[in-house]
Amino acid sequence: MEFFTKTKAVKLRSHLYKYLIADYDQESVRQTRHGLSRKAVVWLVELVDGKSHVIRLKNCYGKYLTASDLPFLLGVTGKKILQTVPGNITDSWKMEWEPIRDGSQLKLKSWCGSFLRANGGAPPWRNAVTHDEPPTGSTQQWIFWDIEAVQAPENDSLVDYLSSMSSFSTVPDDVLVAISGDYNISGPSSQLSIVPAARTPRLTMAKSMFPRLFSSPNNKVCFSFLETW
Numbered sequence: 001m002e003f004f005t006k007t008k009a010v011k012l013r014s015h016l017y018k019y020l021i022a023d024y025d026q027e028s029v030r031q032t033r034h035g036l037s038r039k040a041v042v043w044l045v046e047l048v049d050g051k052s053h054v055i056r057l058k059n060c061y062g063k064y065l066t067a068s069d070l071p072f073l074l075g076v077t078g079k080k081i082l083q084t085v086p087g088n089i090t091d092s093w094k095m096e097w098e099p100i101r102d103g104s105q106l107k108l109k110s111w112c113g114s115f116l117r118a119n120g121g122a123p124p125w126r127n128a129v130t131h132d133e134p135p136t137g138s139t140q141q142w143i144f145w146d147i148e149a150v151q152a153p154e155n156d157s158l159v160d161y162l163s164s165m166s167s168f169s170t171v172p173d174d175v176l177v178a179i180s181g182d183y184n185i186s187g188p189s190s191q192l193s194i195v196p197a198a199r200t201p202r203l204t205m206a207k208s209m210f211p212r213l214f215s216s217p218n219n220k221v222c223f224s225f226l227e228t229w
Helices: 089-095 137-143 156-166 173-178
Strands: 009-013 019-022 029-032 043-048 051-058 064-071 079-084 098-102 105-109 115-118 129-132 146-150 183-186 193-196 210-215 221-226
Touching: 029 079, 029 129, 051 098, 064 089, 105 146, 115 137
Parallel strands: none
Antiparallel strands: 009 019, 009 043, 009 146, 019 029, 043 051, 051 064, 064 079, 079 129, 098 105, 105 115, 115 129, 146 183, 183 193, 210 221
């Protein structure tokens, strides 16, 4: 738990080497291999007043990772993981997770004692995320997650602006990475340690009307703007 008191944002990577991502429908949660340049894989850490053993994880849409009561499929024990906002004060506990460390990895325990689980296999299980009872046998690793500490965006409006432009292929993904300031987790398996990743290109801004990407003599990624009159 001490790790989360010092970390503002994280990425969670499953046993399949896929990242936990808030889907664009702003309702479902799944796994993706493309975690380097997508802000939807970043989860902001919120501590819970009066409950030092649990946290909340908030995504880029302002919604929380939530262990719902809804079955993932009829006839199976797994329940859906959703993105939600508190409807009222009585259901906020469904958004609370207890981090349980196991070596260099951790498990996230829900309000009802189940664990966040990264599923695999054929559809509809492929890339699905549920909360379920602790698995046994060959699936016992499915509730273990690697955690990567990342720097929370300092200017959300800038990130949102560039992300909306990227959907029209105006700004490439590597430019979005340049403002994310990612960090990696490294160190011996007996402990979690945070080590800054290699310096990423910096994003510089000029007076703007129309954007254009170019490289500066110092090998910085620059986001230039041309003005017309």
